[in-house]
Amino acid sequence: MLVLKRIFQNDKYTIGKLYLNDTYLCDTLEQPKYVNHPCIDKGTYRIGYQYSNKFGRNMPFLLNVNGRVGIMIHPGNYPQDTQGCILVGRNLQKGSVSKSKKTFDNVNSIIQGVVNLTGSATITVQ
Numbered sequence: 001m002l003v004l005k006r007i008f009q010n011d012k013y014t015i016g017k018l019y020l021n022d023t024y025l026c027d028t029l030e031q032p033k034y035v036n037h038p039c040i041d042k043g044t045y046r047i048g049y050q051y052s053n054k055f056g057r058n059m060p061f062l063l064n065v066n067g068r069v070g071i072m073i074h075p076g077n078y079p080q081d082t083q084g085c086i087l088v089g090r091n092l093q094k095g096s097v098s099k100s101k102k103t104f105d106n107v108n109s110i111i112q113g114v115v116n117l118t119g120s121a122t123i124t125v126q
Contacts, residue, residue, distance in 0.1 A: 002047070002111070002123040004028055004086065006039075013079040013095050014039045018088060020110055026103045027091035030082060037083035040065050040125060047073075047111060047121040060111050062086075062123060073107065073123075075100035 002025075006016040009032055016028040030039035045062040052059040055074065062071040068084060076087040077096050088107050089097025097103075114121040 001114075002121065004123060004125045006030075006126065009033065009039075015091055018086075018107065020114075025107055025110065026088045027097055029076070029079065029087040029089065029091070029095075029097045031079055031084060040068060040071055040084060040086075042125050044122055044124040045071075047115075047123055049115075060108060060121075073104070073111070075104040 001021060003019045003021070004016050005019065006014055008015040011032055011034075014030040014032055016030070018025045018028050031037055033039055040062065045065060047060050048063050049058045050061045051057070052072065060073045062073070065071045072085045073088060074085055075089070076082055077089065077098060077100055079095065081087060087097055087100060089100035089103045092098050111121050
């Protein structure tokens with residue numbers, strides 16, 4: 001199970017750390033809480049794969065997010081790169097993540113491995 005622990009939030013962005021059980025995987029970047037496309041509510045969500053026109057491939061989507069559709073885990077560097085989705089990378093500079101494409105490939109492989117082993121994957125957002 002993936003766990004997203006949010007560690008900082010201001011009016012411009014939200015930073016978190018993503019874990020597989022207790023093993024640190026990467027940092028995350030989301031929108032803040034009170035904008036047009038805010039970060040999602042705390043909770044546990046099933047992850048499913050769907051085709052994304054934006055990325056031209058199957059991507060990990062969070063399913064059954066309260067009042068929301070199209071919430072993905074995907075690469076990106078800045079808050080404006082997301083409309084409520086979870087960006088993955090390394091938080092080396094305030095308000096952004098870097099090395100996002102490589103980090104996403106690693107996280108995506110881990111999610112796919114969990115799905116292949118157990119039949120499903122979830123993420124708990126704290």
